Amino acid sequence: MTVPSPLLEDRTPARETAAASTLPNRPAVGLGAQLLRRKPLGQMVHEAGAGSNGPKLIRSFGVLQLTMISVGATLGTGILVILGDSVPLAGPAIWISFVIAGLAALFSAVSYAEMAGLVPVSGSSYSYTYATLGEGMAWICGWCLVLEYAVSVAAVAVGAGQYVNETLSAFGLSLPDAISQPPGDGGLFNLPALVIVLLAMALLVRGAKESAWINTAIVIIKIVILLFFCIIAFSAFNSGHFAPLLPMGAAGVSAAASRVFFSYIGFDAASTAGEEARNPQRDLPRAIMLSMVIVTTLYVLVAVAAVGARQWTWFEGTQAALVQILQEITHQPWIAFVFSVGAVLAIASIVLTVLYGQTRILLSMSRDGLVPKVFGKVSPRTGTPVAGTLIVGIAVALTAGLIPLGALADATSIGTLFAFALVNLAVIYLRRKRPDLKRSYRVPLYPLTPIVGSLMCIYLMINLGGITWLVFAGWMLVGFVAYFGYGRRHSKVARLSAEEYRVLSAGAPDDDGPTARGHGDDRLSAGSADGPLKVGQR
Numbered sequence: 048m049t050v051p052s053p054l055l056e057d058r059t060p061a062r063e064t065a066a067a068s069t070l071p072n073r074p075a076v077g078l079g080a081q082l083l084r085r086k087p088l089g090q091m092v093h094e095a096g097a098g099s100n101g102p103k104l105i106r107s108f109g110v111l112q113l114t115m116i117s118v119g120a121t122l123g124t125g126i127l128v129i130l131g132d133s134v135p136l137a138g139p140a141i142w143i144s145f146v147i148a149g150l151a152a153l154f155s156a157v158s159y160a161e162m163a164g165l166v167p168v169s170g171s172s173y174s175y176t177y178a179t180l181g182e183g184m185a186w187i188c189g190w191c192l193v194l195e196y197a198v199s200v201a202a203v204a205v206g207a208g209q210y211v212n213e214t215l216s217a218f219g220l221s222l223p224d225a226i227s228q229p230p231g232d233g234g235l236f237n238l239p240a241l242v243i244v245l246l247a248m249a250l251l252v253r254g255a256k257e258s259a260w261i262n263t264a265i266v267i268i269k270i271v272i273l274l275f276f277c278i279i280a281f282s283a284f285n286s287g288h289f290a291p292l293l294p295m296g297a298a299g300v301s302a303a304a305s306r307v308f309f310s311y312i313g314f315d316a317a318s319t320a321g322e323e324a325r326n327p328q329r330d331l332p333r334a335i336m337l338s339m340v341i342v343t344t345l346y347v348l349v350a351v352a353a354v355g356a357r358q359w360t361w362f363e364g365t366q367a368a369l370v371q372i373l374q375e376i377t378h379q380p381w382i383a384f385v386f387s388v389g390a391v392l393a394i395a396s397i398v399l400t401v402l403y404g405q406t407r408i409l410l411s412m413s414r415d416g417l418v419p420k421v422f423g424k425v426s427p428r429t430g431t432p433v434a435g436t437l438i439v440g441i442a443v444a445l446t447a448g449l450i451p452l453g454a455l456a457d458a459t460s461i462g463t464l465f466a467f468a469l470v471n472l473a474v475i476y477l478r479r480k481r482p483d484l485k486r487s488y489r490v491p492l493y494p495l496t497p498i499v500g501s502l503m504c505i506y507l508m509i510n511l512g513g514i515t516w517l518v519f520a521g522w523m524l525v526g527f528v529a530y531f532g533y534g535r536r537h538s539k540v541a542r543l544s545a546e547e548y549r550v551l552s553a554g555a556p557d558d559d560g561p562t563a564r565g566h567g568d569d570r571l572s573a574g575s576a577d578g579p580l581k582v583g584q585r
Contacts, residue, residue: 074541081541082183086415087552088484091168091178104169104322105255105430110330110337112259113317117338119266120313120400123203123393126273126346129307130353131365137303138294138359142350144303149343151304151507152311154500155467156339157490158474160332163318164487165477167327170411171318171404172466172473177415179476180469182541186534188469189412190526191462194519195312196405197439199459201447203397204240205229210394211239213387217380230449241448247399248440251406254429255323258399265396272389273345276369280352283376288358305510310346312463313397314338319404332488402443406436416542417534461511461519468504471497 074081108116130141137144162175170177173192177185208227215221228234250258293300317334321327349369353362356372365371373382406422410432413423422435474490474497490496535541543551 073536074538075544076541078535081535081538083181084540084548085179085181085552086174086177086185086540088166088178088481090551091166091170091174104425106323106325107256108259108320108324108330109326110333112263113320113324113330113334114337114341115263115266116259116320116400116403117314117317117334118270118341119262119396120316120404121311121338121342122266122269122273122345123313123397126310126349126369129310130350130368131362133303133306134354134359134362134368136295136306137300138292139289139354140292140300141303141307141354141359142347144300144307145310145343145346145350147300147304148308148311149339149346151308151503152314153339153343154496154503155471156314156335158471158497158500159315159318160335160488161474161486161490162470162477163321163331163335164328165484167321167324167331168411169319169322169407171315171321171408172470173408174411175473176469179473179480182417182538184469186417186530187523187526188466189408189417190523190529191465192408193405194462194522195459195466196401196408197443198446199312200244200398200401200405200443201240201450202459203394203401204244204443204447205237207239207243207391207394208234208237210387210390213383214391217384217387229447237448241444243395243398244402244440244444244447247395247402248436248444250399251403251436251440252429252431252433255320255403255431258403262396262399265392265399269389269393269396270341270345272386273349275385276373277348277352279373279376280356284352284355286355288354288356294359305507307346308507309460311339311342312460313401314342315466316400316404319407322407328487402436402440405439405443406432409435409439416537416539417530419533461508461515462522464504464508468501468508471501471504 076084133144134141159172162172166174166178168174170189171192173185173189176188208222208229212221212227221227222238224233225235226238229237229240250261314335317331317338321331324330353368353372356376357368362368370383370386373386374380409418409422410425412418413420413435421438422432424432424434426433475494477484478493540548
């Protein structure tokens with residue numbers, strides 16, 4: 048039996064017009080049922096790569112580019128400045144804090160790896176949640192990702208002015224505070240922040256492949272700079288600096304681990320490239336796990352080298368500890384120039400990769416009808432969502448240039464942790480409900496690993512400040528208004544009749560009817576789709 052559905056057919060302009068007469072103008076189910084409706088996994092994969100106007104994203108990423116996307120979004124300015132705040136909490140055991148934080152991130156990373164191989168689409172945790180927990184939680188997750196990606200890009204870009212000035216100081220030049228600092232910090236307009244976001248936007252519009260190669264080059268430079276620091280710092284290594292190892296006790300190590308955990312946020316960026324990976328089932332899990340190994344190894348190396356070069360009490364109040372250590376060891380002024388350039392590149396890499404992830408999240412949400420169609424239109428010439436990239440890029444650039452982010456930037460952490468927790472729950476759900484699905488990667492020690500991952504995310508959320516929770520609540524209130532004002536009425540899954548939804552969901556658990564099997568929606572390779580999936584297709 049074939050049931051026509053606007054979700055399932057090719058949406059050429061002619062068919063758009065024909066379908067409009069049969070497409071209901073409002074949800075076919077009540078609010079409660081709509082919030083619980085899940086999007087079938089098979090349908091997600093069959094429409095993977097298709098924008099609202101038909102052209103597909105170009106599959107050009109191998110495991111190297113995917114790994115560098117995650118490393119680029121994770122390995123940023125944090126390690127360059129975080130030691131001054133975290134070493135006084137843990138003492139010489141700061142390297143243990145990095146290991147603990149890395150393990151905490153790893154629990155969620157392995158869940159991301161399983162879901163990325165199982166559902167290789169651009170929506171990341173938004174799509175995983177839609178397939179398992181329903182539209183309501185998917186919208187909340189997607190809205191959290193907007194906060195995580197867009198606001199964090201602006202927050203990182205705001206720091207560009209300081210490092211640009213440090214770079215220019217090597218030539219006796221500097222930008223006035225009025226155009227290099229954010230409002231509230233002595234400035235009127237943060238020009239470097241705006242420029243760096245606009246440059247990233249322009250690069251993403253040109254094509255994802257070109258952006259990925261440039262990001263790979265920048266990430267390699269960042270890694271070389273950190274290794275350069277380690278080599279110099281180890282030349283002044285003093286093992287006596289590690290005694291006593293725990294001057295602040297185990298509680299200090301735990302407190303520092305909570306603080307440095309956020310240096311690991313960003314590894315999920317590769318999962319937004321599911322529709323542009325040449326072999327997503329194989330390469331996405333590898334890229335996510337490999338990026339965690341690279342980042343954790345570098346963090347531990349830098350922490351050990353820094354403490355070995357200077358007493359842990361020396362770090363109190365330092366804002367650029369690595370630069371100061373190198374200057375004191377080498378007495379060479381060009382060191383500050385090299386590291387300032389490295390910091391600017393670190394900011395550029397983060398802005399590029401995170402802005403890329405934001406546009407792909409909105410593309411997936413647009414495909415489902417939850418945000419306007421303009422975010423899902425893919426250019427046939429460049430194979431990128433040009434209009435969505437321009438809108439997001441300009442909005443983020445203005446935010447970075449004009450608005451002091453303050454607590455809003457801090458709230459990105461709570462949105463990220465919430466998304467991480469949902470991915471862990473998604474793994475548990477699909478292992479219980481769809482054990483038959485072919486998985487290219489499996490979470491080890493199931494179900495302990497995703498359970499611990501969820502609990503650790505919840506614990507870290509609880510320990511965030513009250514102001515952060517208030518800002519987060521305000522953001523979610525805006526999200527509810529957006530959902531009920533637009534997404535609720537335009538949701539494509541909600542506009543399916545009960546019969547359409549039941550037949551389309553055959554072979555997967557559904558909410559509107561009994562489960563039927565045999566639709567083959569475990570064929571989760573986007574490259575194996577042999578045409579648009581129709582209801583009843585065997």
